[in-house]
Amino acid sequence: MERLTVVPEKVAWVLVRGGRVLVTRSHGIDVFYFPGGRREPGESDAETLAREIDEELRSRVDTATMVHVGTFETRRDSDGSTEFRMICYTADHTGPLVPAHEIAELDWFGYADRARVSAVDRMVFDLLHSSGRLP
Numbered sequence: 001m002e003r004l005t006v007v008p009e010k011v012a013w014v015l016v017r018g019g020r021v022l023v024t025r026s027h028g029i030d031v032f033y034f035p036g037g038r039r040e041p042g043e044s045d046a047e048t049l050a051r052e053i054d055e056e057l058r059s060r061v062d063t064a065t066m067v068h069v070g071t072f073e074t075r076r077d078s079d080g081s082t083e084f085r086m087i088c089y090t091a092d093h094t095g096p097l098v099p100a101h102e103i104a105e106l107d108w109f110g111y112a113d114r115a116r117v118s119a120v121d122r123m124v125f126d127l128l129h130s131s132g133r134l135p
Contacts, residue, residue, distance in 0.1 A: 007073075009085045011048040012036035013061065014069050014124060015093070019135045020108035021128060022097070023117060024056065027104040033118045034088065035103070049089060057106065058098040065092040072123040086120045111135060 012034035015022040023032040037052035039045070046063040053061045069088040076083045099106050109116065111134045114125045128134035 007082045007085050008038070009087060010036055010038055011045050011052065012086050012088045012124075013049055013053055014088045014090050014128070016090070016128065016133050017108065019133075020110050021125070021134055022106060023109050023113075023121070024099070024103045024106045026102045029104075031118050032107065032109065032113075032116050033121050034086070034124065035106075036086075045087060045089065049091065053093065055101045056099070056103045058100050059093045059095040062092040062094065066090070069124065070127060072120050074120050084120055086124075088124055 013022070013036050014034055022035065024035045025032045035053060035056050036049060037056070039048040040051075043051070046066055049066065050061045050063055053059055066089045069090055072086045072088065074083045075081065097106055109125075111125060111129045114122055114129075117125065125134060
């Protein structure tokens with residue numbers, strides 16, 4: 001009998017301003033990552049993103065403006081299977097960006113800061129850089 005493996009997923013927000021991208025860091029962790037989180041049962045990507053950004057940054061994402069940036073996956077070295085999947089969107093927002101909940105801080109990174117983010121986030125940095133959005 002074949003085992004069904006569930007791949008952990010995150011819905012993430014990619015907010016670029018002035019050649020820099022918004023990243024966050026959780027309490028007790030040194031690595032930065034894009035804000036967002038895991039979907040709750042029955043949630044759409046839009047519902048997940050809106051809820052997570054409200055919880056983490058006290059800001060309201062305009063889900064009508066969401067644009068899919070890409071879906072990025074890390075792979076296991078042992079067998080090449082998908083280890084983690086991140087589904088990324090841009091979207092407009094209203095309200096200030098204020099760290100809340102598990103978020104210790106937020107920052108704006110350029111491409112030169114790529115080494116300070118998670119492996120899957122580096123893939124997004126590379127895409128943004130190659131498209132000229134993150135010099």
